[in-house]
Amino acid sequence: MRGHSRPTERERPPMTELRSLNPATGEHFGEVFPEPTAEQIEAALAAANAAFDVYRETDLETRAAFLEGVAAEIEAIGDALIERAMAETGLPRPRLEGERGRTTGQLRLFAKTVRQGDFLGARIDPAQPERKPLPRADLRQRFIGLGPVAVFGASNFPLAFSTAGGDTAAALAAGCPVVFKGHPAHPGTAALVGAAISKAVEKAGLPAGVFSLLTGQTHELGGALVRDSRIKAVGFTGSRAGGVALMKIANERPEPIPVYAEMSSVNPVILFPHALAARAQALGAAFVGSLTMGSGQFCTNPGLIFALAGPDFDAFVASAAAALSAAHPQVMLTPGIFGAYEQGVEKLGSRPGVTVAARGLVGEGCNQGQGALFVVEAETFAADPALSHEVFGSSSVIVRCPDIATLAGLLEGLEGQLTATLHLDAEDAEQARGLLPILERKAGRILANGWPTGVEVAPAMVHGGPFPATSDGRSTSVGTRAVERFLRPVCYQDLPDVLLPAALKEANPLGVKRAIDGVL
Ligand SMILES: NC(=O)C1=CN([C@@H]2O[C@H](COP(=O)(O)OP(=O)(O)OC[C@H]3O[C@@H](n4cnc5c(N)ncnc54)[C@H](O)[C@@H]3O)[C@@H](O)[C@H]2O)C=CC1
Numbered sequence: 001m002r003g004h005s006r007p008t009e010r011e012r013p014p015m016t017e018l019r020s021l022n023p024a025t026g027e028h029f030g031e032v033f034p035e036p037t038a039e040q041i042e043a044a045l046a047a048a049n050a051a052f053d054v055y056r057e058t059d060l061e062t063r064a065a066f067l068e069g070v071a072a073e074i075e076a077i078g079d080a081l082i083e084r085a086m087a088e089t090g091l092p093r094p095r096l097e098g099e100r101g102r103t104t105g106q107l108r109l110f111a112k113t114v115r116q117g118d119f120l121g122a123r124i125d126p127a128q129p130e131r132k133p134l135p136r137a138d139l140r141q142r143f144i145g146l147g148p149v150a151v152f153g154a155s156n157f158p159l160a161f162s163t164a165g166g167d168t169a170a171a172l173a174a175g176c177p178v179v180f181k182g183h184p185a186h187p188g189t190a191a192l193v194g195a196a197i198s199k200a201v202e203k204a205g206l207p208a209g210v211f212s213l214l215t216g217q218t219h220e221l222g223g224a225l226v227r228d229s230r231i232k233a234v235g236f237t238g239s240r241a242g243g244v245a246l247m248k249i250a251n252e253r254p255e256p257i258p259v260y261a262e263m264s265s266v267n268p269v270i271l272f273p274h275a276l277a278a279r280a281q282a283l284g285a286a287f288v289g290s291l292t293m294g295s296g297q298f299c300t301n302p303g304l305i306f307a308l309a310g311p312d313f314d315a316f317v318a319s320a321a322a323a324l325s326a327a328h329p330q331v332m333l334t335p336g337i338f339g340a341y342e343q344g345v346e347k348l349g350s351r352p353g354v355t356v357a358a359r360g361l362v363g364e365g366c367n368q369g370q371g372a373l374f375v376v377e378a379e380t381f382a383a384d385p386a387l388s389h390e391v392f393g394s395s396s397v398i399v400r401c402p403d404i405a406t407l408a409g410l411l412e413g414l415e416g417q418l419t420a421t422l423h424l425d426a427e428d429a430e431q432a433r434g435l436l437p438i439l440e441r442k443a444g445r446i447l448a449n450g451w452p453t454g455v456e457v458a459p460a461m462v463h464g465g466p467f468p469a470t471s472d473g474r475s476t477s478v479g480t481r482a483v484e485r486f487l488r489p490v491c492y493q494d495l496p497d498v499l500l501p502a503a504l505k506e507a508n509p510l511g512v513k514r515a516i517d518g519v520l
């Protein structure tokens with residue numbers, strides 16, 4: 001613990017008594033959130049299971065209108081939601097207002113996806129009774145929901161990656177009931193949003209088990225959800241340890257299930273020579289803006305910078321160091337996250353060959369994350385795997401590389417990432433082209449001349465990547481493709497029309513796009 005930070009938590013209640021904690025003051029407030037009992041967990045799982053067959057066959061308009069209803073109910077909570085989230089997370093009002101817009105926008109985008117119906121993936125290969133030497137049967141395929149999904153909300157996005165966040169919205173769009181494990185860092189925010197979802201469920205005339213909220217602080221609660229045979233998939237955003245623990249539980253079940261866990265990423269940024277020569281100073285300042293945003297509590301935070309040695313490299317470091325030295329500390333989400341950040345920074349600073357380029361301003365209050373910027377030589381970085389591990393917060397390591405081949409080698413050594421960023425000018429394109437195959441293998445999103453924080457919610461977005469960025473790099477947690485992670489194809493062979501689901505009936509009553517003999 002560094003000398004500047006006051007004790008992070010006062011009068012910590014016993015483990016069985018969860019109350020909201022204001023990380024800015026260290027004080028608990030509001031009602032008690034009792035740990036869910038075994039009966040409550042069972043009731044939620046049974047209700048989700050009972051709701052599945054009804055919910056997954058809702059017509060597209062009902063399901064889309066329900067998702068829009070959730071968005072409207074969240075908006076109807078009004079300022080009480082923002083106030084509660086501010087008090088529980090220390091995040092500022094504009095950030096939370098923006099996040100609410102992103103959450104409701106995400107729900108409405110999924111409503112559009114549902115209405116359009118492409119996600120059903122309808123395909124028809126008509127029978128060919130005359131085919132020689134063997135006739136072909138009538139084959140029809142569509143996607144159905146996997147089943148009830150356990151979703152674990154993130155601490156760092158109390159709205160957009162939490163109760164009604166991306167995983168919940170995608171699962172509901174896919175036709176899967178959600179049993180939501182509320183994060184203990186924002187129980188009041190979760191309760192407000194959970195009630196809004198349940199109100200929308202009721203207004204839509206859907207079974208209550210379409211959504212349940214279970215907020216608690218024990219690992220037993222999360223473990224019980226993932227272990228239960230009625231849960232068919234898991235969505236998670238949080239620590240690598242937490243995600244890996246849930247993957248293990250899911251794999252050890254008699255019926256293993258997919259876990260879509262978003263865990264750790266350091267998001268490498270590569271500064272190419274011409275871009276660096278043209279704007280080293282501006283890049284240094286912009287980098288620190290992205291690094292310190294939200295106290296660095298983004299899984300897309302730029303935690304690693306690679307560039308070639310020389311005066312432009314030095315100018316970049318000097319500019320970033322000056323910007324960080326003037327950066328005010330910000331309250332971190334929880335005492336635990338603050339403590340992990342402090343430890344991570346201390347560990348980085350104590351590794352051999354690591355130089356501290358700058359620290360941010362020192363905070364006066366509780367749980368204030370002080371920015372940290374380190375510089376290392378490429379060979380030091382190559383020899384020490386600890387230097388490429390995520391430190392969740394405003395901490396970043398700048399790596400000085402002697403040449404582009406060494407830089408490429410360091411990229412090859414990285415684990416899977418959510419993002420990789422290139423800063424380049426036209427003259428850098430050839431060098432960048434050489435690195436693209438490596439970056440495509442490593443990351444879910446490759447971006448140029450921007451910064452990785454701030455994920456657009458859009459159809460072409462990929463917020464995912466190879467392990468440990470996520471547990472399954474084949475999908476995304478943001479954007480409309482997220483619906484696909486909760487779907488499974490079913491083929492109907494020679495079923496009479498009367499038994500076929502609406503999407504596959506001859507008359508196409510839903511009017512959805514269908515591939516006939518492979519042609520849309
Ligand atoms: N890369 C990223 O996106 C994020 C990384 N983090 C990292 O995680 C650390 C802790 O932050 P948290 O948000 O509390 O993440 P966490 O992984 O500790 O908890 C997330 C959720 O999973 C549950 N959980 C965790 N481990 C579990 C287990 N073994 N069995 C059953 N349930 C389990 C928790 O109760 C909570 O609801 C941070 O200091 C940071 O290092 C946190 C948030 C986002």
Ligand SMILES: O=C(O)CCC(=O)C(=O)O
Nearest residue numbers: 297298299300453454455
């Ligand atoms: O950068 C963003 O907008 C999203 C980041 C994120 O997914 C996370 O921090 O968990």
